[in-house]
Amino acid sequence: MSRPFTTAALVVPVTHSLLPRHLRLSNLPPFLTASTDTSIFRRRPYNFRPVSGPVTAGLGGFDVIGDGGSMLQDAGATALVIAGAYAFVSTFDFLSERKLIEQNLSRKLVHILSGLLFMASWPIFSASGWARYFASVVPLTNCLRLVIHGLSLATDEGLIKSVTREGKPEELLRGPLYYVLVLILCAVLFWRESPVGVISLAMMCGGDGIADIVGRRFGSTKLPYNKQKSWAGSLSMFVLGFLVSVGMLYYFSALGYFQLDWVSTVERVALVSFIATMVESLPITGMVDDNISVPLVSMVVASLAFAY
Template structure:
Protein backbone atom coordinates (compact mmCIF):
# COMPACT_ATOMS: atom_id res chain seq x y z
CA UNK A 1 0.00 0.00 0.00
CA UNK A 2 2.78 2.45 0.93
CA UNK A 3 4.58 1.83 -2.38
CA UNK A 4 1.35 2.36 -4.33
CA UNK A 5 0.70 5.58 -2.42
CA UNK A 6 4.26 6.78 -3.06
CA UNK A 7 3.93 5.96 -6.75
CA UNK A 8 0.68 7.88 -7.09
CA UNK A 9 1.94 10.87 -5.13
CA UNK A 10 4.85 11.09 -7.58
CA UNK A 11 2.30 10.82 -10.41
CA UNK A 12 0.16 13.64 -9.00
CA UNK A 13 2.78 16.07 -7.75
CA UNK A 14 5.27 15.84 -10.62
CA UNK A 15 2.67 16.54 -13.30
CA UNK A 16 0.94 19.38 -11.50
CA UNK A 17 4.20 21.07 -10.51
CA UNK A 18 5.41 20.77 -14.09
CA UNK A 19 2.43 22.59 -15.56
CA UNK A 20 2.29 25.10 -12.68
CA UNK A 21 5.88 26.08 -13.52
CA UNK A 22 5.12 27.03 -17.12
CA UNK A 23 4.55 30.73 -16.29
CA UNK A 24 8.08 30.89 -14.87
CA UNK A 25 9.53 30.52 -18.36
CA UNK A 26 10.17 33.46 -20.65
CA UNK A 27 7.99 34.60 -23.53
CA UNK A 28 10.55 33.23 -26.00
CA UNK A 29 9.14 30.86 -28.64
CA UNK A 30 11.80 28.37 -27.57
CA UNK A 31 10.66 28.34 -23.93
CA UNK A 32 8.28 25.42 -24.45
CA UNK A 33 11.16 23.29 -25.71
CA UNK A 34 13.31 24.13 -22.70
CA UNK A 35 10.40 23.19 -20.44
CA UNK A 36 9.97 19.87 -22.23
CA UNK A 37 13.61 18.94 -21.61
CA UNK A 38 12.92 17.87 -18.01
CA UNK A 39 10.33 15.19 -18.88
CA UNK A 40 12.35 14.10 -21.92
CA UNK A 41 15.42 13.60 -19.72
CA UNK A 42 13.29 11.67 -17.26
CA UNK A 43 12.03 9.60 -20.17
CA UNK A 44 15.61 8.77 -21.16
CA UNK A 45 16.30 7.75 -17.57
CA UNK A 46 13.26 5.46 -17.63
CA UNK A 47 14.40 3.85 -20.88
CA UNK A 48 17.93 3.25 -19.58
CA UNK A 49 16.61 1.62 -16.40
CA UNK A 50 13.75 -0.12 -18.17
CA UNK A 51 16.20 -1.85 -20.49
CA UNK A 52 18.34 -2.75 -17.44
CA UNK A 53 21.28 -0.76 -18.77
CA UNK A 54 21.41 0.73 -15.28
CA UNK A 55 19.63 -0.04 -12.02
CA UNK A 56 18.06 2.58 -9.80
CA UNK A 57 16.23 0.87 -6.95
CA UNK A 58 14.77 4.15 -5.73
CA UNK A 59 13.27 4.82 -9.14
CA UNK A 60 11.78 1.33 -9.34
CA UNK A 61 10.19 1.64 -5.91
CA UNK A 62 8.76 5.09 -6.55
CA UNK A 63 7.12 4.64 -9.95
CA UNK A 64 6.47 0.91 -10.57
CA UNK A 65 3.79 -1.41 -9.21
CA UNK A 66 5.88 -4.56 -8.82
CA UNK A 67 9.45 -3.26 -8.93
CA UNK A 68 10.16 -4.73 -12.39
CA UNK A 69 12.40 -2.67 -14.73
CA UNK A 70 10.21 -3.37 -17.77
CA UNK A 71 7.32 -1.55 -16.08
CA UNK A 72 9.24 1.69 -16.59
CA UNK A 73 8.76 1.34 -20.35
CA UNK A 74 4.97 1.44 -20.05
CA UNK A 75 2.93 3.75 -17.80
CA UNK A 76 5.78 5.88 -16.40
CA UNK A 77 7.32 6.42 -19.85
CA UNK A 78 3.96 7.29 -21.42
CA UNK A 79 3.38 9.73 -18.58
CA UNK A 80 6.58 11.75 -19.05
CA UNK A 81 6.14 11.75 -22.83
CA UNK A 82 2.64 13.19 -22.43
CA UNK A 83 4.08 15.89 -20.16
CA UNK A 84 6.70 16.82 -22.75
CA UNK A 85 4.34 16.74 -25.72
CA UNK A 86 1.76 18.83 -23.87
CA UNK A 87 4.35 21.53 -23.29
CA UNK A 88 5.45 21.48 -26.92
CA UNK A 89 2.02 21.45 -28.57
CA UNK A 90 -0.19 23.36 -26.10
CA UNK A 91 2.10 25.36 -23.80
CA UNK A 92 0.48 28.57 -22.53
CA UNK A 93 -1.46 29.07 -25.76
CA UNK A 94 -4.34 26.67 -25.16
CA UNK A 95 -6.32 25.58 -22.08
CA UNK A 96 -6.50 22.10 -23.59
CA UNK A 97 -3.02 21.25 -22.32
CA UNK A 98 -3.92 22.39 -18.81
CA UNK A 99 -7.02 20.20 -18.73
CA UNK A 100 -5.16 17.25 -20.20
CA UNK A 101 -2.48 17.32 -17.51
CA UNK A 102 -4.90 18.13 -14.69
CA UNK A 103 -7.00 15.07 -15.51
CA UNK A 104 -4.05 12.74 -16.11
CA UNK A 105 -1.96 13.86 -13.15
CA UNK A 106 -4.53 14.97 -10.61
CA UNK A 107 -7.80 13.27 -11.46
CA UNK A 108 -6.43 9.86 -12.40
CA UNK A 109 -3.87 9.88 -9.60
CA UNK A 110 -6.37 10.70 -6.86
CA UNK A 111 -8.84 8.19 -8.32
CA UNK A 112 -6.32 5.40 -7.76
CA UNK A 113 -5.59 6.45 -4.17
CA UNK A 114 -9.26 6.79 -3.21
CA UNK A 115 -10.22 3.64 -5.09
CA UNK A 116 -7.67 1.56 -3.20
CA UNK A 117 -8.73 2.99 0.16
CA UNK A 118 -12.51 3.20 -0.22
CA UNK A 119 -13.25 1.17 -3.34
CA UNK A 120 -15.41 -1.51 -1.78
CA UNK A 121 -18.25 -1.11 -4.29
CA UNK A 122 -17.06 -1.99 -7.78
CA UNK A 123 -18.39 -0.71 -11.07
CA UNK A 124 -20.81 -3.19 -12.68
CA UNK A 125 -18.90 -3.21 -15.97
CA UNK A 126 -15.37 -3.28 -14.51
CA UNK A 127 -14.60 -5.10 -11.27
CA UNK A 128 -11.12 -3.54 -11.17
CA UNK A 129 -12.59 -0.05 -10.80
CA UNK A 130 -14.80 1.36 -8.06
CA UNK A 131 -17.45 4.02 -7.58
CA UNK A 132 -15.20 5.73 -5.03
CA UNK A 133 -12.36 5.96 -7.54
CA UNK A 134 -14.55 7.22 -10.38
CA UNK A 135 -16.38 9.78 -8.25
CA UNK A 136 -13.02 11.00 -6.93
CA UNK A 137 -11.61 11.28 -10.43
CA UNK A 138 -14.55 13.34 -11.64
CA UNK A 139 -14.60 15.57 -8.56
CA UNK A 140 -10.88 16.20 -8.17
CA UNK A 141 -10.27 16.27 -11.92
CA UNK A 142 -12.88 19.00 -12.20
CA UNK A 143 -11.56 20.99 -9.22
CA UNK A 144 -7.90 20.74 -10.25
CA UNK A 145 -8.77 21.66 -13.84
CA UNK A 146 -10.70 24.73 -12.70
CA UNK A 147 -7.85 25.64 -10.37
CA UNK A 148 -5.31 25.46 -13.18
CA UNK A 149 -7.50 27.54 -15.50
CA UNK A 150 -7.95 30.15 -12.76
CA UNK A 151 -4.21 30.21 -12.04
CA UNK A 152 -3.34 30.85 -15.68
CA UNK A 153 -6.17 33.37 -16.12
CA UNK A 154 -4.98 35.40 -13.11
CA UNK A 155 -1.55 35.54 -14.74
CA UNK A 156 -3.16 36.92 -17.90
CA UNK A 157 -2.87 33.98 -20.28
CA UNK A 158 -6.61 33.33 -20.72
CA UNK A 159 -9.98 34.97 -20.11
CA UNK A 160 -13.04 32.85 -19.38
CA UNK A 161 -16.77 33.06 -18.86
CA UNK A 162 -16.57 31.05 -15.65
CA UNK A 163 -20.14 29.74 -15.60
CA UNK A 164 -19.81 28.40 -19.13
CA UNK A 165 -16.27 27.18 -18.50
CA UNK A 166 -17.36 25.23 -15.42
CA UNK A 167 -20.02 23.44 -17.47
CA UNK A 168 -17.53 22.59 -20.19
CA UNK A 169 -14.89 21.39 -17.74
CA UNK A 170 -17.54 19.20 -16.08
CA UNK A 171 -18.21 17.57 -19.46
CA UNK A 172 -14.49 17.03 -20.04
CA UNK A 173 -14.08 15.56 -16.56
CA UNK A 174 -17.05 13.25 -17.04
CA UNK A 175 -15.79 11.89 -20.36
CA UNK A 176 -12.27 11.37 -18.97
CA UNK A 177 -13.74 9.59 -15.94
CA UNK A 178 -15.83 7.26 -18.09
CA UNK A 179 -12.83 6.43 -20.28
CA UNK A 180 -10.65 5.75 -17.21
CA UNK A 181 -13.31 3.42 -15.81
CA UNK A 182 -13.55 1.20 -18.90
CA UNK A 183 -12.08 -2.34 -18.78
CA UNK A 184 -9.44 -1.50 -21.38
CA UNK A 185 -6.29 -1.34 -19.23
CA UNK A 186 -4.82 -4.41 -20.94
CA UNK A 187 -5.20 -2.75 -24.34
CA UNK A 188 -4.31 0.88 -23.62
CA UNK A 189 -2.67 2.50 -20.60
CA UNK A 190 -4.59 5.15 -18.64
CA UNK A 191 -1.68 7.53 -19.22
CA UNK A 192 -2.61 7.43 -22.89
CA UNK A 193 -6.39 6.97 -22.85
CA UNK A 194 -7.19 9.64 -20.25
CA UNK A 195 -5.17 12.50 -21.82
CA UNK A 196 -6.35 11.50 -25.31
CA UNK A 197 -10.01 11.52 -24.24
CA UNK A 198 -9.49 14.80 -22.40
CA UNK A 199 -7.79 16.41 -25.39
CA UNK A 200 -10.49 15.40 -27.88
CA UNK A 201 -13.36 16.43 -25.61
CA UNK A 202 -11.71 19.72 -24.66
CA UNK A 203 -11.10 20.55 -28.32
CA UNK A 204 -14.78 19.93 -29.05
CA UNK A 205 -16.27 21.94 -26.19
CA UNK A 206 -13.77 24.49 -24.86
Protein backbone atom coordinates in the same frame (compact mmCIF):
# COMPACT_ATOMS: atom_id res chain seq x y z
CA MET B 1 -9.39 78.16 -39.14
CA SER B 2 -7.04 75.49 -37.75
CA ARG B 3 -8.14 71.89 -37.73
CA PRO B 4 -6.55 70.37 -34.60
CA PHE B 5 -8.31 67.02 -34.87
CA THR B 6 -7.13 66.51 -38.44
CA THR B 7 -3.58 67.39 -37.39
CA ALA B 8 -3.72 65.01 -34.44
CA ALA B 9 -4.94 62.24 -36.69
CA LEU B 10 -1.80 62.65 -38.78
CA VAL B 11 0.71 63.25 -35.99
CA VAL B 12 -0.29 60.47 -33.56
CA PRO B 13 0.28 57.52 -35.94
CA VAL B 14 3.63 58.95 -37.02
CA THR B 15 4.72 59.50 -33.42
CA HIS B 16 3.54 56.03 -32.45
CA SER B 17 5.58 54.47 -35.26
CA LEU B 18 8.75 56.11 -33.91
CA LEU B 19 8.42 54.41 -30.52
CA PRO B 20 10.50 51.29 -29.78
CA ARG B 21 8.57 48.20 -30.86
CA HIS B 22 8.02 46.82 -27.34
CA LEU B 23 6.50 50.14 -26.20
CA ARG B 24 3.87 50.40 -28.91
CA LEU B 25 0.29 49.83 -27.85
CA SER B 26 -0.06 46.83 -30.17
CA ASN B 27 2.80 45.08 -28.39
CA LEU B 28 1.91 45.76 -24.78
CA PRO B 29 1.05 42.73 -22.62
CA PRO B 30 -2.67 42.04 -22.08
CA PHE B 31 -2.90 43.42 -18.56
CA LEU B 32 -1.63 46.84 -19.77
CA THR B 33 -4.18 47.15 -22.57
CA ALA B 34 -7.88 47.81 -22.39
CA SER B 35 -10.70 46.68 -24.62
CA THR B 36 -14.31 47.78 -24.83
CA ASP B 37 -15.28 44.68 -26.76
CA THR B 38 -17.02 42.57 -24.13
CA SER B 39 -18.67 40.35 -26.75
CA ILE B 40 -15.63 38.08 -26.76
CA PHE B 41 -16.82 36.59 -23.48
CA ARG B 42 -20.20 35.76 -25.01
CA ARG B 43 -18.96 34.28 -28.26
CA ARG B 44 -16.45 31.75 -26.94
CA PRO B 45 -15.47 30.16 -23.63
CA TYR B 46 -12.03 31.76 -23.62
CA ASN B 47 -10.07 34.43 -25.41
CA PHE B 48 -6.29 34.18 -25.52
CA ARG B 49 -4.31 37.29 -26.36
CA PRO B 50 -0.67 36.30 -26.77
CA VAL B 51 2.08 38.67 -25.69
CA SER B 52 3.85 39.57 -28.91
CA GLY B 53 7.51 40.17 -29.55
CA PRO B 54 10.66 38.36 -28.42
CA VAL B 55 11.44 41.01 -25.81
CA THR B 56 8.58 40.06 -23.51
CA ALA B 57 9.15 37.60 -20.72
CA GLY B 58 7.15 35.15 -18.66
CA LEU B 59 4.59 36.25 -16.07
CA GLY B 60 3.49 39.03 -18.43
CA GLY B 61 6.56 41.21 -17.86
CA PHE B 62 9.30 42.59 -20.10
CA ASP B 63 12.70 41.06 -20.74
CA VAL B 64 14.73 44.19 -21.41
CA ILE B 65 17.83 42.13 -22.16
CA GLY B 66 16.27 40.86 -25.39
CA ASP B 67 16.64 37.51 -27.16
CA GLY B 68 19.83 36.53 -25.35
CA GLY B 69 18.18 37.30 -22.03
CA SER B 70 15.17 35.16 -22.94
CA MET B 71 17.36 32.21 -23.79
CA LEU B 72 19.31 32.65 -20.56
CA GLN B 73 16.06 32.84 -18.61
CA ASP B 74 14.73 29.66 -20.24
CA ALA B 75 17.98 27.77 -19.72
CA GLY B 76 18.02 28.78 -16.06
CA ALA B 77 14.37 27.83 -15.64
CA THR B 78 15.02 24.43 -17.24
CA ALA B 79 17.95 23.73 -14.92
CA LEU B 80 15.92 24.83 -11.90
CA VAL B 81 12.92 22.64 -12.76
CA ILE B 82 15.11 19.60 -13.52
CA ALA B 83 16.84 19.99 -10.16
CA GLY B 84 13.50 20.39 -8.42
CA ALA B 85 12.04 17.33 -10.16
CA TYR B 86 15.04 15.21 -9.20
CA ALA B 87 14.85 16.37 -5.59
CA PHE B 88 11.10 15.73 -5.54
CA VAL B 89 11.36 12.12 -6.74
CA SER B 90 14.41 11.50 -4.54
CA THR B 91 12.42 12.61 -1.51
CA PHE B 92 9.75 10.01 -2.16
CA ASP B 93 12.46 7.42 -2.87
CA PHE B 94 13.88 8.14 0.58
CA LEU B 95 10.48 8.01 2.27
CA SER B 96 9.53 4.70 0.66
CA GLU B 97 12.93 3.12 1.37
CA ARG B 98 12.64 4.09 5.05
CA LYS B 99 9.11 2.65 5.15
CA LEU B 100 7.76 6.06 6.11
CA ILE B 101 5.26 5.86 3.27
CA GLU B 102 3.73 2.93 1.41
CA GLN B 103 5.32 2.22 -1.95
CA ASN B 104 2.02 2.37 -3.80
CA LEU B 105 1.05 5.64 -2.12
CA SER B 106 4.48 7.06 -2.94
CA ARG B 107 4.04 6.04 -6.57
CA LYS B 108 0.65 7.70 -6.82
CA LEU B 109 1.75 10.90 -5.08
CA VAL B 110 4.61 11.18 -7.57
CA HIS B 111 2.07 10.57 -10.34
CA ILE B 112 -0.24 13.32 -9.05
CA LEU B 113 2.23 16.00 -8.04
CA SER B 114 5.12 15.78 -10.50
CA GLY B 115 3.04 16.62 -13.57
CA LEU B 116 1.12 19.37 -11.80
CA LEU B 117 4.30 20.95 -10.46
CA PHE B 118 5.85 20.79 -13.92
CA MET B 119 2.82 22.56 -15.38
CA ALA B 120 2.84 25.12 -12.56
CA SER B 121 6.45 25.98 -13.47
CA TRP B 122 5.59 27.11 -17.02
CA PRO B 123 5.18 30.81 -16.12
CA ILE B 124 8.83 31.10 -15.06
CA PHE B 125 9.84 30.52 -18.69
CA SER B 126 10.01 33.48 -21.08
CA ALA B 127 7.45 34.34 -23.76
CA SER B 128 9.87 33.49 -26.55
CA GLY B 129 8.92 30.95 -29.19
CA TRP B 130 11.46 28.42 -27.94
CA ALA B 131 10.40 28.53 -24.27
CA ARG B 132 8.10 25.51 -24.65
CA TYR B 133 10.97 23.46 -26.05
CA PHE B 134 13.21 24.41 -23.15
CA ALA B 135 10.44 23.33 -20.77
CA SER B 136 9.97 20.03 -22.60
CA VAL B 137 13.61 19.19 -21.84
CA VAL B 138 12.51 18.51 -18.25
CA PRO B 139 10.21 15.54 -19.02
CA LEU B 140 12.56 14.53 -21.86
CA THR B 141 15.33 14.11 -19.29
CA ASN B 142 13.06 11.88 -17.23
CA CYS B 143 12.08 10.02 -20.39
CA LEU B 144 15.70 9.13 -21.12
CA ARG B 145 16.18 8.12 -17.50
CA LEU B 146 13.19 5.77 -17.66
CA VAL B 147 14.41 4.20 -20.90
CA ILE B 148 17.93 3.62 -19.54
CA HIS B 149 16.71 1.98 -16.34
CA GLY B 150 13.79 0.24 -18.03
CA LEU B 151 16.22 -1.50 -20.40
CA SER B 152 18.42 -2.33 -17.36
CA LEU B 153 21.33 -0.36 -18.81
CA ALA B 154 21.68 1.09 -15.31
CA THR B 155 20.14 0.32 -11.93
CA ASP B 156 18.22 2.65 -9.66
CA GLU B 157 16.18 0.72 -7.11
CA GLY B 158 14.77 3.89 -5.58
CA LEU B 159 13.35 5.04 -8.93
CA ILE B 160 11.88 1.62 -9.68
CA LYS B 161 10.20 1.36 -6.29
CA SER B 162 8.79 4.88 -6.39
CA VAL B 163 7.09 4.74 -9.82
CA THR B 164 6.28 1.07 -10.55
CA ARG B 165 3.58 -1.27 -9.23
CA GLU B 166 5.54 -4.51 -8.93
CA GLY B 167 9.11 -3.23 -8.72
CA LYS B 168 10.17 -4.52 -12.14
CA PRO B 169 12.46 -2.39 -14.36
CA GLU B 170 10.45 -3.14 -17.53
CA GLU B 171 7.43 -1.43 -15.96
CA LEU B 172 9.26 1.88 -16.44
CA LEU B 173 8.73 1.49 -20.19
CA ARG B 174 4.95 1.43 -19.84
CA GLY B 175 2.87 3.73 -17.60
CA PRO B 176 5.68 5.99 -16.34
CA LEU B 177 7.10 6.42 -19.85
CA TYR B 178 3.68 7.21 -21.32
CA TYR B 179 3.19 9.74 -18.53
CA VAL B 180 6.32 11.77 -19.36
CA LEU B 181 5.58 11.55 -23.11
CA VAL B 182 2.19 13.17 -22.47
CA LEU B 183 3.93 15.93 -20.50
CA ILE B 184 6.17 16.59 -23.51
CA LEU B 185 3.20 16.52 -25.89
CA CYS B 186 1.16 19.03 -23.86
CA ALA B 187 4.11 21.39 -23.41
CA VAL B 188 4.99 21.43 -27.11
CA LEU B 189 1.48 21.44 -28.62
CA PHE B 190 -0.51 23.53 -26.14
CA TRP B 191 1.89 25.23 -23.73
CA ARG B 192 0.35 28.21 -21.91
CA GLU B 193 -1.66 29.23 -24.96
CA SER B 194 -4.68 26.97 -24.55
CA PRO B 195 -6.81 25.52 -21.76
CA VAL B 196 -6.70 22.16 -23.57
CA GLY B 197 -3.24 21.13 -22.39
CA VAL B 198 -3.93 22.38 -18.87
CA ILE B 199 -7.11 20.32 -18.56
CA SER B 200 -5.54 17.21 -20.11
CA LEU B 201 -2.66 17.19 -17.63
CA ALA B 202 -4.99 17.99 -14.73
CA MET B 203 -7.16 14.99 -15.59
CA MET B 204 -4.19 12.64 -16.05
CA CYS B 205 -2.32 13.77 -12.94
CA GLY B 206 -4.99 14.87 -10.48
CA GLY B 207 -8.04 12.92 -11.63
CA ASP B 208 -6.57 9.56 -12.59
CA GLY B 209 -4.02 9.68 -9.78
CA ILE B 210 -6.52 10.22 -6.99
CA ALA B 211 -8.91 7.60 -8.41
CA ASP B 212 -6.44 4.81 -7.66
CA ILE B 213 -5.74 6.01 -4.12
CA VAL B 214 -9.39 6.39 -3.17
CA GLY B 215 -10.43 3.26 -5.04
CA ARG B 216 -7.94 1.07 -3.17
CA ARG B 217 -8.97 2.40 0.24
CA PHE B 218 -12.73 2.87 -0.13
CA GLY B 219 -13.63 1.04 -3.31
CA SER B 220 -15.53 -1.92 -1.91
CA THR B 221 -18.48 -1.32 -4.24
CA LYS B 222 -17.35 -2.14 -7.77
CA LEU B 223 -18.72 -0.89 -11.06
CA PRO B 224 -21.16 -3.35 -12.67
CA TYR B 225 -19.26 -3.35 -15.97
CA ASN B 226 -15.71 -3.40 -14.54
CA LYS B 227 -14.88 -5.22 -11.32
CA GLN B 228 -11.40 -3.66 -11.31
CA LYS B 229 -12.88 -0.18 -10.78
CA SER B 230 -15.09 1.20 -8.03
CA TRP B 231 -17.75 3.86 -7.63
CA ALA B 232 -15.60 5.64 -5.06
CA GLY B 233 -12.61 5.75 -7.38
CA SER B 234 -14.60 7.01 -10.37
CA LEU B 235 -16.44 9.62 -8.32
CA SER B 236 -13.19 10.90 -6.85
CA MET B 237 -11.64 11.10 -10.32
CA PHE B 238 -14.53 13.19 -11.60
CA VAL B 239 -14.53 15.56 -8.61
CA LEU B 240 -10.76 15.95 -8.21
CA GLY B 241 -10.15 16.10 -11.95
CA PHE B 242 -12.73 18.86 -12.20
CA LEU B 243 -11.38 20.83 -9.23
CA VAL B 244 -7.73 20.53 -10.26
CA SER B 245 -8.60 21.55 -13.82
CA VAL B 246 -10.50 24.63 -12.67
CA GLY B 247 -7.74 25.50 -10.20
CA MET B 248 -4.99 25.30 -12.83
CA LEU B 249 -7.10 27.27 -15.32
CA TYR B 250 -7.58 29.98 -12.71
CA TYR B 251 -3.83 29.99 -12.07
CA PHE B 252 -2.97 30.62 -15.74
CA SER B 253 -5.90 32.98 -16.22
CA ALA B 254 -4.80 35.09 -13.23
CA LEU B 255 -1.36 35.42 -14.84
CA GLY B 256 -2.96 36.73 -18.03
CA TYR B 257 -2.32 33.86 -20.44
CA PHE B 258 -5.97 33.59 -21.44
CA GLN B 259 -9.29 35.07 -20.41
CA LEU B 260 -12.19 32.86 -19.38
CA ASP B 261 -15.93 33.12 -19.10
CA TRP B 262 -16.14 31.08 -15.92
CA VAL B 263 -19.76 29.95 -16.20
CA SER B 264 -19.10 28.50 -19.64
CA THR B 265 -15.70 27.18 -18.58
CA VAL B 266 -17.06 25.29 -15.56
CA GLU B 267 -19.66 23.60 -17.75
CA ARG B 268 -17.07 22.53 -20.30
CA VAL B 269 -14.59 21.31 -17.70
CA ALA B 270 -17.36 19.25 -16.09
CA LEU B 271 -18.06 17.67 -19.48
CA VAL B 272 -14.40 16.81 -20.01
CA SER B 273 -14.12 15.39 -16.49
CA PHE B 274 -17.21 13.24 -16.96
CA ILE B 275 -16.11 11.76 -20.29
CA ALA B 276 -12.52 11.20 -19.10
CA THR B 277 -13.90 9.45 -15.99
CA MET B 278 -16.11 7.22 -18.10
CA VAL B 279 -13.17 6.24 -20.31
CA GLU B 280 -10.97 5.53 -17.26
CA SER B 281 -13.67 3.26 -15.84
CA LEU B 282 -13.92 1.06 -18.93
CA PRO B 283 -12.33 -2.43 -18.84
CA ILE B 284 -9.67 -1.52 -21.39
CA THR B 285 -6.64 -1.08 -19.12
CA GLY B 286 -5.12 -4.29 -20.46
CA MET B 287 -5.21 -2.84 -23.98
CA VAL B 288 -4.67 0.90 -23.42
CA ASP B 289 -2.87 2.39 -20.43
CA ASP B 290 -4.74 5.08 -18.47
CA ASN B 291 -1.80 7.42 -19.01
CA ILE B 292 -2.65 7.30 -22.71
CA SER B 293 -6.44 7.01 -22.80
CA VAL B 294 -7.29 9.65 -20.16
CA PRO B 295 -5.14 12.55 -21.46
CA LEU B 296 -5.83 11.85 -25.15
CA VAL B 297 -9.60 11.71 -24.63
CA SER B 298 -9.36 14.85 -22.51
CA MET B 299 -7.46 16.60 -25.32
CA VAL B 300 -10.05 15.69 -27.93
CA VAL B 301 -13.08 16.65 -25.82
CA ALA B 302 -11.47 19.85 -24.49
CA SER B 303 -10.39 20.86 -28.01
CA LEU B 304 -13.99 20.54 -29.18
CA ALA B 305 -15.43 22.21 -26.08
CA PHE B 306 -13.05 25.18 -26.18
CA ALA B 307 -12.96 25.57 -29.96
CA TYR B 308 -13.37 29.06 -31.40
